[in-house]
Amino acid sequence: MSTVPAYPGANVDEKEKSSVLHFENSGTAEYELEKQPAHLHGKVEEMDEAARIMAEAGKVDYTLQEDKAVLRKIDTWILPVLCLVYWVQQLDKASVSYAAVFDLRK
Known part of the structure; x- marks a missing residue:
């Protein structure tokens, strides 16, 4: 009989766990704004004006x-x-x- 892990990704090694956590966090807006700088989304010259302003503003509370x-x-x-x-x-x-x-x- 197999045991069920306490949470998804509990029985994976550290390398796989970091990729699982990255995958889980990649869909949230907070992750997009806080963790990834604007240069990862494309060149600033290729962005339209609204995207450039949002990338420069960062997270707003x-x-x-x-x-x-x-x-x-x-x-x-x-x-x-x-x-x-x-x-x-x-x-x-x-x-x-x-x-x-x-x-x-x-």
């Missing part, structure tokens, strides 16, 4: 109040527009469906 202010602006300005567009899409889909049912394809 936000306060809870700033997070709430951004969420409030999203809820106030973007969410109603998204709901309106979704409603118009549903109206269009329903009208095309009724036209197909009543054989008004032209």
Whole structure:
């Protein structure tokens, strides 16, 4: 009967463990910003202006109040527009469906 390791990668040697940890951390945004300098993502000359600014800025910490202010602006300005567009899409889909049912394809 085989034993189950306590955590993934528990039964591998140190060399494999470092590659496993690198693989596990490579998908997180914090790892991308903190661990890898901009030169690993490509030449700075090849980056567009927004990517260059983000690479130079590094990690930026936000306060809870700033997070709430951004969420409030999203809820106030973007969410109603998204709901309106979704409603118009549903109206269009329903009208095309009724036209197909009543054989008004032209």
